[in-house]
Amino acid sequence: MRPAPADPTARPAASPHRAAPPARPRRPRASDRAPSFPRDSRLVNQAEALRAEIARAARALGAPDDSTPVLERPRDPSHGDWATNVAMTLAKPLGRKPRDIAEALLGAMDLPSVGVIAADIAGPGFLNFRLDPGFLARGLLPMLANPDAWGRHDIGHGERVVVEFVSANPTGPLHVGHGRQAALGDAISTLLEWTGWAVDREFYYNDAGAQIANLAKSTQARVRELAGQALEIPEGGYHGEYIREIAQAYIAQHPDDAAGDDLAAMQAFAVAALRHEQDLDLQAFGVKFNTYYLESSLYTDGRVNTTVDALRASGHTYEEEGALFLRTTDFGDDKDRVMKKSAAKGGDYTYFVPDVAYHVTKWERGYHRAINVQGADHHSTITRVRAGLQALDIGIPKGYPDYVLHQMVTVMKGGEEVKISKRAGSYVTVRDLIDEVGRDAVRYFYLMRRGDSQLVFDIDLARSQSEENPVYYVQMAHARMSGIFRVGEIDVATVTGEGVELAVLSEPAELELIKQLLDFPSTVRGAAENLEPHRVAAWLLETARAGHTWYHKHHVLGEPEDITRARLVLARATQLGLAAGLRILGLSAPERM
């Protein structure tokens, strides 16, 4: 069992005691994004260079300084490598026809300096650019020179953010919904790290309250059953097989209480056993948390009481029929919520009160951004927790914390829905999935869809080792690229691209692959800003496809030397790109399969 709770002072905040810090926007929005164009020569890639040049020309024509040229890769290759719609968007502010503006822009741009070899005006005013192949391929060089930096951004400026996920009650093994949270939370955390945030992954244990009491009574029922009494699992208790195992272990270690009279001891024992079990589940899944926070500690250290007192003082509470209410309707809820039950109902605090106290600690621990990953069935907590934080009026911004909700998971096997697990009884566990299909496949399947669509986990597909399984398809692409260096006995460290004529990478499949790889940084950025790891999964699949296509069509080894040298650069870049994407999602990048 871990020492609990996480020591809030273990990692000093930047300024934990600053009074009422300025509110931070919850997340960058399109409208917040500074239309900044790098003006130095160390541009991230060609796209940025081209964008900057378009912006420069646009300003020269009198466009407002904050106009942001949108650059995109046309679906139709005949439209060039990059296209922009600035001429259309500038039509109104400049009071000119889009096509006229497009023409003027072309005249004002220094095309060769950004690698453009052909540009034309199409349709209502699109500007299409075709890049010099060699110029395009040189965009891969920074990747080879510094693989660890490729795709990273500094959006967070090192600010601290806490991502809370899984946060299961220690009342049973983790179920498939927790698994989705684990995969999502871990990938979102990694994405935030890649974009310049100082991330802490936190697990909040609901180890207090009614569910834990139920756990204790369920354990007691099993202990007594083992002592020869009739089994009487209490209402709302836990029926899973694992409770019996815990009871057996309890009796073995507490021979003096074979009758099951010490409820407190059984509770402590069961919680410890299940926390250990959940740790093993997470270990099997490869998810690590920096901090664990125990709900029970909020009671023992007085934070719950402090929070309740502060809420009372805020004037947003009232008593009715012996219960204490928080007037959450002051903050957009549709009805007020009970904070403290009436004496007749036991007089306990309802669950969201410690939750509010807990989120106060997040703020006080210096996290001015907090993200909670939860199942959609916990949706109703959002309004309550936020209302509580607002009622306290201690400078916490309105949208704090941020929530990423995911929809339910159903598991399919043999064309039928799987609903039960042997050990847990009433639900399928993460461990069941990992045992069936392996960690990598579980992670990928969890992450390949948007969180807010329901997920059907197809065990048969996930365990199939063929091209129809996207995990194998992606990992195979990486293994193939690795295989080139293995077979050619080439040390990848020698593949730097320096002095290599990359213009020979002119085959359509090569250009396609290069452009796909160059998309990686913006994919990472978009995925991080929107907290949507599935974008990386989609990128991986497309990149793998482009890689397989290229690999099949063109040989790297055994070609004329200049071609081999250039293609080794592309193979290395593909290998690195795939490995980076896989790493973000928490998957391995095997060298051979």
Next chain:
RNA sequence: GCGCGUGUAGCUCAGUUGGAUAGAGCGUCUGCCUCCGGAGCAGAAGGUCGCAGGUUCGAGUCCUGCCAUGCGCACCA
């Protein structure tokens, strides 16, 4: 009834923050195996983007109203 989601190819899903002829995988059909790994590749068919309005140069994407569907709406957590 109210709140939050979701409705896109036969199936499972993307859709670059409003762009050009809506994409991918699987499935189906047609081809291709002496190759750095065929655990692969090339191609084809397949769509009134739930329905109806609206906003504008332009809508799968934004707005409104319906329809279907998932979750939630406790002095449970």
